[in-house]
Amino acid sequence: MSKRPSIVTAAAALEGAEGLAAVGFGLFSGIETATGAAVDPTSAVAVTVLALGGGLAMLGCARLLLRGDSRGRAPIVLTQLFALPVAWSLWQSDQPALAIPLGAVAIITLLLVLSPPVTAWINLQDGRDDDEDDADTAEDADHKAGSGS
Numbered sequence: 001m002s003k004r005p006s007i008v009t010a011a012a013a014l015e016g017a018e019g020l021a022a023v024g025f026g027l028f029s030g031i032e033t034a035t036g037a038a039v040d041p042t043s044a045v046a047v048t049v050l051a052l053g054g055g056l057a058m059l060g061c062a063r064l065l066l067r068g069d070s071r072g073r074a075p076i077v078l079t080q081l082f083a084l085p086v087a088w089s090l091w092q093s094d095q096p097a098l099a100i101p102l103g104a105v106a107i108i109t110l111l112l113v114l115s116p117p118v119t120a121w122i123n124l125q126d127g128r129d130d131d132e133d134d135a136d137t138a139e140d141a142d143h144k145a146g147s148g149s
Contacts, residue, residue, distance in 0.1 A: 005121050008065060011112035014105050015076050016062040018083070022055030054079075065113070068125025076113050080106040 029038070030048040038044035058079055064072025087103035090096075112118065 004066070004068070005117045007112050007115055008068075008118050008121060011076070011109055011118065012062040012065045014109040014112070015058055015065065015079070018079065018105060018109075019055045019058030019062060022051050022058060024055075026051030026053075026055055065122075068122055070122050070126050073113060073118075073122060077110065080110045080113075 026048050029044055029051060032038045033041055033044040033048060057075065061072040061075045061079070065076060083102055083106035087099045087106060090099035090102065093099075
């Protein structure tokens with residue numbers, strides 16, 4: 001099962017799409033702030049920084065997931081859990097065109113990233129990395145013991 005399951009790719013693609021959307025929104029907000037179109041420049045700067053930073057972090061997590069690195073999984077789950085209340089708030093604000101896609105992507109991404117095949121594949125990848133590290137450490141120890149006497 002060393003080949004990456006397609007659902008890992010799908011989960012990473014959805015997280016990456018959300019990351020790109022956040023970066024795009026950050027750029028839009030930054031341009032509005034720079035041109036003086038923002039109503040509250042202080043808040044707009046904060047939103048810009050958070051959107052750009054969050055979007056880049058989401059893209060990084062998507063990449064980690066594609067590589068089979070378990071460190072990307074928890075932040076992906078967390079971003080989806082944050083997206084659900086945002087989607088609900090958008091729904092209550094009569095903005096279904098934004099709420100429905102955001103909520104759907106969040107739910108689908110959660111289901112994919114927490115699915116048993118993804119869990120098994122990530123555990124396999126982490127196990128292989130640990131075994132390789134252990135083998136290298138054992139070889140280094142043997143080498144040091146042999147050259148020291």
